[in-house]
Amino acid sequence: MEQLVQNFFNIEVLIKVYPMLLKGVWMTLQLCVVVVPIGFLGGLLVAIGYSFHNRWLNALLIVYVDFFRAFPPLVLLIFVFYGTPYVGLEVPAFVAVLIAFFLNTSSYYGEILRAGIESIGRGQWEAARSTGIGRLQTMFYVILPQAMRNVAPDLTSNTLEVIKFTALASVVALPELLRMGRIAQGITYNPTPLIAVALIYLAMLWPLVRFLSRLERRMLVKQR
Amino acid sequence: MLISIVNPNDRPVVLDAKGIVKTFGQVKALNGVDLAVTRQELVFVIGPSGSGKSTLLRCCNRLEEPTAGAVYVDGIDILNRGININAVRRHIGMVFQSFNLYPHMTALGNVTLALRRVLKLSTRDANSRGMEALDGVGLTDKAGAYPGELSGGQQQRVAIARALSLEPKIMLFDEPTSALDPELVGSVLEVMRRMRNTGMTMVVVSHEMRFAREAADRVIFMDEGHIVEEGTPSDIFEAPQHQRTRTFLSAVTQK
Amino acid sequence: MSALERIKHNFFDLEVIEKYAPSIIDGLWVTLHLALFIIVCGLVLGLLLAVVRSFQLRFINWLIIFVVDIFRALPPIVIMIVFYFALPFVGIQMSGFVVAWLSLTLVLASFVEEIFWAGILSVDKGQWEAARSTGLSFFQTLCNVVLPQAIRMTIPPLTNRTIVITKSTAIASVVAVPEILSQAGAAQGFSANTTPLTMAAIAYLLIFIPLVAMSRVIESKFAWKR
């Protein structure tokens, strides 16, 4: 027991390293705030692209989406980070992370939003268009709000995944939470910072997980 | 502990429910209901929606646990915690408004599941008994069909066969024709009529008043968790004693 | 060197490919083994947890929800790093392979439990009642009537989740498992060339593009049925 406290919940260590961890949290938050919206926007573009029902565009989008859904995000990240210098582009870690996660995230969001849009019947399109509303406006004001409600659990679930992905950025030395935790562990020779990192992630993501469960249950009840 | 209960006309009582009370939180669904059904009797239960008809039936095979009261089936106290409720339930057939066929099994599979799992019959014996039961409802040619490929009337007849194949001592019907298109009701009632003629003991919750008139031995009118009145079909339909019964009957027959 | 040549030299160097192909293929086997163990154990454990949960024993349910929530909330890389770098301090030593297997199995099982549980809940109550009214026991009803329907309904989300988690095997490179990515990383270090990473990428795409395409087919097939 004492050994457990000494190693996992060592207050002294914690006091020493908490400024580092805070910095990590800050970086993680910055990452989320950038990655989630641009990934979502990318997904929106993909989904809108699908809605044109153009054969070539669809084929192109399917290739894009499946390609980046097949790529493990970590592999993509390492490829972008270590590969770009060789083509003469020296991108900072933050940007490499953004590029890699954008490719991955927009694919997933795109596929989810497409399913949502397809779940809305033709009647909604026809009703809106018959009142003279334009294509894109129909999409944004009539279709998307309903579509997003229909796939709210999947959107939430994917957002959760994206936030969890940000921990991968530690591998390319971006000083986010996990990276800072590992550095702190190295300095103190004590794994308390790692446990602290896990607990911080839990504190950030557990509410989202609960919310997701509630959302899924609600959808299930509605389907009956 | 067999209690031999004999009623005036000397037929044994198959189902004897006494003083059934059932509450759901604040809602009193049943407020002390007595229901005794003798062998080969067909008891019809009518009453407005929410009067507790379904709850009464479901208390009789313990799909709902009564809050108070006693239920004997063939003299066995089925509310006794010590009994094997599954062994009892196979003797109490139940037919639901929404059929509740297993969508992933064929008609024959639906019928034979309990034969195989509860009676532990071999697949071959279960199949031959299942086919017999399907024959009884006129659906041998649909044995291999899935519920999704059957009409509502056919589905309900499969559901009846599923219950009948276990050779129950009593059958409980909870609005068996309410979910059916009008033209399909007849085929289900026909099956029920035949069951009656072969001497099955039945409790039927239904709004098919014509069927009640021709087939029921006794009609029970329920309202707000009580039995308001009961009697022969002609008693109830021609000379109802209570205002509530009259109101209900005129509302139903107007349709 | 022109840009094209530079790309060719750095990303598709034939010599490097020839030299490191064997180690990438070794990595491929490790990845496949790891993935197989994770998928089998994760699916079985997840199903088991969902079945236990359906018994509705309050304390056990809370425990399941608690554990499942943790493994759904934590990033897999954090779990692996805690298991690999922190647990030895309290006397729990596991090889990188075991750590990767255990972490991702627990993560997959947690998601699978939630998916199956949602599937069980989505089966109509009337199915339970019909089966119980014919004398089937709770467990017989669960196995013969409810689970077959629940499983069918859960196949699309299960496929997707399994693919996502299996892709996470790449993270095992962080805990020194010699799978594709870590082999490629080492080779890249030795050769000072990105070609091994290209090879790794191609290896992953070879594994996962068929799976993703399959999930697309499954998805549309089941969506249509609904």
Ligand SMILES: Nc1ncnc2c1ncn2[C@@H]1O[C@H](COP(=O)(O)OP(=O)(O)O)[C@@H](O)[C@H]1O
């Ligand atoms: N599972 C339940 N939970 C809460 N209330 C219920 C439940 N089942 C039935 N009730 C209530 O009990 C009353 C009787 O219902 P029910 O037996 O279904 O009536 P009927 O079959 O005559 O329409 C109604 O007020 C209904 O709302």
Ligand SMILES: [Mg+2]
């Ligand atoms: Mg009812």
